Amino acid sequence: MxxxxxxxxxxxxxxxxxxxxxxxxxxxxxxxxxxxxxxxxxxxTPETIRDAAKAAIDAGHTRYTPVDGTASLKRAIAAKFARENGLDYAPSQITVGTGGKQILYNALMATLDQGDEVIIPAPYWVSYPDMVLLAGGTPVVVPCPADQGFRLTPEALEAAITPRTKWLILNSPSNPSGAGYDRRAMKALTDVLLRHPQVWVLADDIYEHLVFDDFEFCTPAQIEPRLKDRVLTMNGVSKSYAMTGWRIGYGGGPQELIKAMAMLQSQSTSNPCSISQYAAEAALTGPQDxxxxxxxxxxxxxxxxxxxxxxxxxxxxxxxxxxxxxxxxxxxxxxxxxxxxxxxxxxxxxxxxxxxxxxxxxxxxxxxxxxxxxxxxxxxxxxxxxxxxxxxxxxxxxxxxx
Structure with a gap:
């Protein structure tokens, strides 16, 4: 057997x-x-963040925390979303996981049924299709060649949507291409999504702060507030603060989804590392130089x-x-x-x-x-x-x- x-x-x-x-x-x-x-x-990792982790150890913050993040870290994340993205999330709409990958995985596992479709623009981060498959979904890959700037067009998005479409995964700036969606390009996509109320958006914003020249970062729920109730805005501290090994990712979204993701996490990894959570809080609230x-x-x-x-x-x-x-x-x-x-x-x-x-x-x-x-x-x-x-x-x- x-x-x-x-x-x-x-x-x-x-x-x-x-x-x-x-x-x-x-x-x-x-x-x-x-x-x-x-x-x-x-x-x-910046010294102020490392110092916060050491202080957390010395203060005895080495025990279990709430399953999907401490209250103080959730408040810091909510403040970050408000300050940098113009998004208003209550702590009950925030989830913290062991890296951004777990946030994505939890969301897909909590929402996908067999045969549900997930639109993935290509080139894509290598884990997206496999996570969709593990959750029982069907990846719908949409090629976005270099002559399109490696970006999904509204026409291609419209053509890819079917009655079975549940999610669009949008990564900006992108791994692997580094391509980003400016406000005009993002608005063109959100206009399409407004016509398809069954489609949710998984916004992978992990490279938010790594933008160059005159490019200005934006995220879907920020550009189109009417979509906010069906957007999971995912981010983390790994790339922005050189904290890849600390394994802290987070997301903001509708309370029902966040609650379901927390339930799933409670039966898998439970809480992220307590020390890493205190370090992440210091990253989000401390100096940004x-x-x-x-x-x-x-x-x-x-x-x-x-x-x-x-x-x-x-x-x-x-x-x-x-x-x-x-x-x-x-x-x-x-x-x-x-x-x-x-x-x-x-x-x-x-x-x-x-x-x-x-x-x-x-x-x-x-x-x-x-x-x-x-x-x-x-x-x-x-x-x-x-x-x-x-x-x-x-x-x-x-x-x-x-």
Missing amino acids: AILSARLDQIKPSPTIAMTTRAAELKAEGRDIIALSAGEPDFD YIRDSRAVFQRRRDLVVAGLNACPGLDCPVPQGAFYVYPSIAGLIGTVSRSGRRIDSDENFADALLDEEGVAVVFGAAFGLSPHFRVSYATSDERLTEAVARIRRFCEGCNPV
Whole structure:
């Protein structure tokens, strides 16, 4: 008798984690590897946040908390939504989980029945389709190519909606493309959603503060208040405050949904780490200088990487509005052969050959639902990025037509 559930056949391991793991294994073998596959800031958590966590330990805040967050953290989150997004949520409309991923997972598990559809613009974060499948839903992937700025158009959204549609997942700025929706683009989508009252919106705002140039962040419930009662606005402290390992995500939404998510969490992980909650509260209520300073560093790195990749034969790298990724096309290299004789007939082959021949780990575009591309995370030092771009250029220059 098989011990494993049949539902596991529907999902696959995270390709980003798989590539990061492979890069680490090669590095442990003595290879000089530059890993551009992981999506986390390379900075330390700000000192004021670390100090708050230490103080929480010394004060004995090491016990269970309410299932989906302490009252004080929920108040801090509600204040953040009001201050930065113009959204009014009561603490009873706030939920806190073990990272943003748990907020998304809880929402889908609490709402999806077999066959319910979830619209996912591609390129997408790798976990979205698998979470939908685990919850019994059907992912409806809508390609959003580079000539659309990697953004979902209102026409494409309208065409994808059916009577079975329950959610639209909208990530802005996006992982992996860095594309963001300005107010005009967001309003065009919310206008469509107003015509379809059965469709809820899962707004993944985790990269809210990592925006560049003159781009201004906005979120669906902010742009169209009439949608607020069917929007879950998800965020967290991982990317904005370099707190990936602290595992705190949060969401604001209708009380009925929040209550259902809390019930689900009560029978899975229960409360997030108590110390991390106090650290997250300090992040949201304390000095915000880190966000401004890190944003400037990431924008400099973005410009370095975009310029370097666009100088590589066969690559075309659009300029992203936010996050810390670029998503260049390798269309110009499809059908070539690398110096070692590897045929480049897909973005997965490109990424494998690049790692084997030049020691640069990136994530292939098929993992994100849109090929032929690859994702680079520029959350590493300027020195390493400069070297990585030089290796990628050398690899591309060595690819020749068959």
